């Protein structure tokens with residue numbers, strides 16, 4: 001429908017029936033019209049990925065972590081703190097934390113009780129303070145103070161699960177790893193990049209299968225940032241979203257609304 005109408009407008013432009021800005025306006029109106037092109041319903045997954053990648057490359061060419069850090073150790077601390085907590089809160093906690101514990105050496109000397117006092121405004125401060133001290137001690141004792149670059153080795157550190165390990169591997173060491181947090185899980189499923197994934201690991205496997213290796217690192221940030229600012233958990237801002245023409249969630253909801261309209 002969209003293409004037929006757009007081609008029609010283009011023909012009129014060529015024959016001189018309309019001028020350039022009118023043609024452009026018609027195309028824009030069509031693009032933002034509630035009419036959903038039929039191709040969107042039958043699109044193959046590769047195509048959905050291709051369109052999504054192209055959109056992000058154009059609209060979010062730079063996408064990075066919003067956590068503040070100056071070394072692999074500091075990013076590790078920040079990511080451990082960020083579990084179930086906002087990056088904004090973590091960025092408020094880490095400056096005084098890094099003043100006292102700028103590297104794993106200082107943190108390894110601390111007690112969980114001392115660390116607790118600095119991170120008490122974070123979620124799960126009890127567990128996180130124990131994990132942070134345990135992580136620093138293991139870094140010093142077993143890894144000569146060097147944060148490992150391997151996802152499996154990273155997961156030996158206290159407080160480091162697969163998601164955190166993937167963040168470190170991809171952000172610090174530019175490895176082809178993709179961390180799945182709640183935003184990545186939700187946004188990928190809504191768009192239709194993943195199908196029936198029930199766990200973060202299933203989501204990770206499906207995304208890794210379809211995304212080019214050199215885009216895994218940035219794709220993680222694309223989906224996180226999109227989930228944080230547009231595709232919100234409770235009320236996604238679909239009308240502002242550039243992905244809606246092929247987003248399964250949007251297509252399904254629009255079709256349901258259309259049905260309701262007809263029956264009402």
Ligand code: SF4
Pocket residue numbers: 187190191230231232236237238239241242243244247248249250
């Ligand atoms: S159209 Fe809506 S549900 Fe789909 S990605 Fe955009 S905001 Fe999320």
